[in-house]
Amino acid sequence: MSDSVQNTRVVVVGGSHLGRHLSESFAALGAEVITASPRHGEHLDLSDEAGVERFAAKIGEVDHLVSTAAMPANGPLGDLGAEGIRRAFDAKVVGPLLLAKHLRVTRSMTFFSGFAAWRPQRHRTVMAATNGAVKFLVEALAVELAPVRVNAVSPGIVDSGVWPPEFLATAGDRALTGTVGRPDDIAQAVLYAVTNPFVTGAVLHVDGGARFA
Numbered sequence: 001m002s003d004s005v006q007n008t009r010v011v012v013v014g015g016s017h018l019g020r021h022l023s024e025s026f027a028a029l030g031a032e033v034i035t036a037s038p039r040h041g042e043h044l045d046l047s048d049e050a051g052v053e054r055f056a057a058k059i060g061e062v063d064h065l066v067s068t069a070a071m072p073a074n075g076p077l078g079d080l081g082a083e084g085i086r087r088a089f090d091a092k093v094v095g096p097l098l099l100a101k102h103l104r105v106t107r108s109m110t111f112f113s114g115f116a117a118w119r120p121q122r123h124r125t126v127m128a129a130t131n132g133a134v135k136f137l138v139e140a141l142a143v144e145l146a147p148v149r150v151n152a153v154s155p156g157i158v159d160s161g162v163w164p165p166e167f168l169a170t171a172g173d174r175a176l177t178g179t180v181g182r183p184d185d186i187a188q189a190v191l192y193a194v195t196n197p198f199v200t201g202a203v204l205h206v207d208g209g210a211r212f213a
C-alpha cells in the first residue's frame with residue numbers, strides 16, 4: 001500500500017489552474033496545504049533566491065513539495081528575448097533547484113514537465129527545452145537528495161482552465177486517446193508520485209500518448 005497524505009504538510013507552488021486543483025485535492029485528503037506563488041497564497045517568486053530563502057524560513061519543515069510553476073516563452077526565436085527565456089528556466093529549472101536548496105522537505109518533491117519536450121513544435125523551443133530539462137533535473141536531484149524522492153509529472157494538453165475552448169475542441173485529436181486530460185488525471189499522477197515510497201527519479205507521462213501521436 002502507498003503512504004497517505006493525511007496529516008502531512010504539503011507545499012504546492014502555483015495557485016492557478018492545476019496548482020489550485022492540486023491544493024484542493026490534497027486538502028480534501030486531509031493534508032495541510034501551503035499554496036505559494038506570485039499571485040496566490042504565500043508570496044513566492046522562484047526567480048528571486050532571497051525570496052525563496054525567506055519563504056523557506058517562514059514555512060519550516062514540510063513532508064512534500066509539488067511545483068506546477070511555469071513561465072512559458074513561446075513564439076519564433078526572433079521574437080524571444082534573453083530575459084523571457086531566463087524566466088522560463090527560472091520557473092521550471094532554476095526555481096526547483098532553489099527550492100531543493102532552501103526548503104526543508106522530508107519525503108518527496110514533484111515537479112512539472114510537459115509533453116512539448118518529447119514532441120517539439122515550431123515556436124515552442126523554449127518550452128521543449130525547459131520541460132526536457134526537468135527530466136534530467138529530477139533524475140539528478142533524486143540521487144543528490146536521497147532518500148527524499150524526486151519525480152516529475154509530464155502532462156499533455158489538459159483542460160485546466162488555461163486554454164480557450166476553441167483550442168480544446170480539437171486538441172484531443174493530437175493524442176492517442178483522442179481526448180484532452182482532466183485536472184483529476186493529473187492530480188492522480190501527482191498523488192501517486194507523492195505517496196508511492198518506491199518511485200523516485202521518474203517522469204510520469206500523463207499525456208494521452210500525445211508524444212507519439
Ligand SMILES: NC(=O)c1ccc[n+]([C@@H]2O[C@H](COP(=O)([O-])OP(=O)(O)OC[C@H]3O[C@@H](n4cnc5c(N)ncnc54)[C@H](OP(=O)(O)O)[C@@H]3O)[C@@H](O)[C@H]2O)c1
Pocket residue numbers: 013014015016017018019036037038039040044045046047068069070071090091095112113114115116154155156157158159160161162
Ligand atoms: N495545462 C496544460 O495543458 C499543460 C500541458 C503541459 C504541461 N503543463 C504544465 O503543468 C503546469 C501547470 O499548468 P497550468 O495549466 O496550471 O498553467 P498555469 O496556470 O500557467 O500554471 C503556472 C503556475 O506557475 C506559477 N508561476 C508562474 N511564475 C512563477 C514564479 N516565478 N514563481 C512561482 N510560481 C510561478 C503561477 O502562479 P500564480 O498564477 O498562482 O501566481 C501558476 O500557478 C505547468 O508547469 C505547465 O507547464 C500544463
